[in-house]
Amino acid sequence: METYLGIDVGSVTTKLAVLNEADELVVDLYLPTQGKPVEMTQQGLKQVKEQLPPGMDICGVATTGSASYLAGVIVCAYLVKNEITSHAVGALHYFPQSQTVFEIGGQDSKIIIIRDGVVTDFGMNTVCAAGTGSFLDHQALRLNMSIEQFSQRALESTSPVHIAGRCTVFAESDMIHKQQTGHRTEDIVYGLCQALVRNYLNNVGLGKDIQPPIIFQGGVAFNQGIVKALKEELGPEVIVPPHHEVMGAIGAALLVHEEMTNNRNRSKFKGFGVSEIEYLASSFECQACPTLCEIAQLSVEGRVLAQWGGRCELWQRNPTS
Numbered sequence: 001m002e003t004y005l006g007i008d009v010g011s012v013t014t015k016l017a018v019l020n021e022a023d024e025l026v027v028d029l030y031l032p033t034q035g036k037p038v039e040m041t042q043q044g045l046k047q048v049k050e051q052l053p054p055g056m057d058i059c060g061v062a063t064t065g066s067a068s069y070l071a072g073v074i075v076c077a078y079l080v081k082n083e084i085t086s087h088a089v090g091a092l093h094y095f096p097q098s099q100t101v102f103e104i105g106g107q108d109s110k111i112i113i114i115r116d117g118v119v120t121d122f123g124m125n126t127v128c129a130a131g132t133g134s135f136l137d138h139q140a141l142r143l144n145m146s147i148e149q150f151s152q153r154a155l156e157s158t159s160p161v162h163i164a165g166r167c168t169v170f171a172e173s174d175m176i177h178k179q180q181t182g183h184r185t186e187d188i189v190y191g192l193c194q195a196l197v198r199n200y201l202n203n204v205g206l207g208k209d210i211q212p213p214i215i216f217q218g219g220v221a222f223n224q225g226i227v228k229a230l231k232e233e234l235g236p237e238v239i240v241p242p243h244h245e246v247m248g249a250i251g252a253a254l255l256v257h258e259e260m261t262n263n264r265n266r267s268k269f270k271g272f273g274v275s276e277i278e279y280l281a282s283s284f285e286c287q288a289c290p291t292l293c294e295i296a297q298l299s300v301e302g303r304v305l306a307q308w309g310g311r312c313e314l315w316q317r318n319p320t321s
Contacts, residue, residue, distance in 0.1 A: 002059040004260075005048065005269070006252030007041060007075065008086065009033065009067035012106025012133065013219055014040040016048055017249035019257060020056070023093065027051045028246045030219075037067040038298075041074050042275040049272040061269045062086075062256035064248050066108075073298045073306040074279065076268045079256045083248055084122045088112050090251030091215040094241045099211040102230070102238075103247075104200065104220035106133040111204050125204045133220045135199075139175065139192050143185065147223070150189055154225025157190035164195070171195055193225035197233055212237035217247040279305075288314055 003026060008015040010033060018027040027048055033040050052058075062079035063071040064086040072080040083103075091098045092114065101112040109132050113121035125132065140150040161183050164174040171192065178188050201210075214237055220226055221244045230238045243250060260267070280299045285292050293310040307315045 001056045003052070003056045004253045004257040005058050005061045005075075006086070006249040006254070006256065007044065007061065007063045007065075007071050007077070008083075008246070008248035008252060009037045009041055009063065009065040009071045010105055010107070010248075011066050013245075014044055015065075015246040015249040016044040017243075017246045017253050018048060018052065018056075018058070019250065019253045023254060023257065025243060025250065026053065026056065028243060028249070030245050033067075037070055038074065038279050038281055041067075041071045042277075045075070045272050045275040049275075058269050059267045060256040060260045061267070062252035062259075064252045069306070069308045070281065070296070070298060074274055076270045076274075077256075078268050079252070079259055081252055081255055084110065084112055084119060084124075086248045086251035086255065087217060088114055088119050088251065089254050090247035090249075091217065091241065092117060093250065093254055095213055095215055095239065098213055098215050100208075100214045102200070102214060102216045103218045104133060104216075104226070105218045106137070106220075108132055109200055109204050109218075111208055111210075113208055113210075121208060123204045123206070123208060125200075133218075135171070135196055136192065136220070136223065136226075139172065139189075142172065142175075143189070151223040151225050153186045154190040154193050154223070155228065156186040157184075158187070159184075160187050160190040160194055162194075163188070163191040190225055190229070193223070193229045194232075196226060197229040201233065210234065214238045216240050217244045219245050221245070283309070286310055286315060 002021050003018050006017045014031045014033045016029040020026050029044050029047055031040050061075050061077045063077045064081045064083055068080050087103050091101045098114050103110045110124045140147050161178050164170045216238055221240045283294050283296045286295050295307055295315045296309045297307040298305045
């Protein structure tokens with residue numbers, strides 16, 4: 001049976017999803033990237049091989065996420081797609097009437113506006129931690145609790161306090177002040193959830209036409225405190241879909257299935273043996289012009305497989321070739 005693999009390599013987590021010919025989810029993985037995108041992509045491939053039912057072959061691979069080109073080189077992906085398209089396709093697969101997609105990850109967040117099944121607008125936050133999962137992780141660490149405990153305590157709040165959430169530095173200072181004045185921990189925790197939601201809507205969502213149904217995706221959707229805060233702000237039509245944490249990978253798998261079916265092309269997937277190869281990731285500064293672009297490259301035994309990252313095509317090598 002033919003299957004299709006989507007790989008979403010983010011700064012915090014690496015996600016893999018395998019779909020069958022009916023676009024049903026067969027295998028999904030959610031792994032910590034730990035600053036090692038090459039190793040975690042290889043580890044994910046090993047686990048997919050172990051979990052893939054007998055008789056199923058990977059017939060197409062697509063990558064997405066902040067390390068999509070890097071992962072694409074490793075597996076020789078047929079497609080390398082941007083995160084906006086992948087998350088939109090994943091959301092529409094489960095909810096064809098979707099009009100807005102919220103995706104909040106560990107280090108960035110995005111909003112996608114969809115009308116009649118087509119992406120018409122989007123916004124991203126890649127420079128400020130206050131609207132991302134790292135904001136909550138940092139505060140949970142300071143409160144000496146896991147992020148799972150953080151989520152549970154948020155739901156116990158009866159009188160949440162207002163936390164200045166425009167910046168992680170100000171939020172921490174304000175949180176300390178609220179602690180010193182005797183506010184209950186659960187009220188502070190839920191106040192932090194509300195602060196993240198306010199920051200997200202006022203930053204990433206600023207000027208966007210947010211219409212229901214609203215699909216909430218990404219790892220932060222595990223946090224029920226954030227889900228509750230979003231519903232308080234926007235109403236009950238905030239939907240957390242099944243497999244929300246791997247929706248980017250699912251979208252990538254859907255895209256490569258469609259592309260290969262329409263064009264009747266053959267897979268370029270190198271096979272699971274790539275998980276045993278020792279790759280070397282490096283970079284250098286291009287001196288060809290005053291821009292001084294940093295060029296990333298991936299090599300095996302001294303042979304350069306791919307290069308990318310410049311503003312022009314001088315060093316560009318297609319990672320899916």
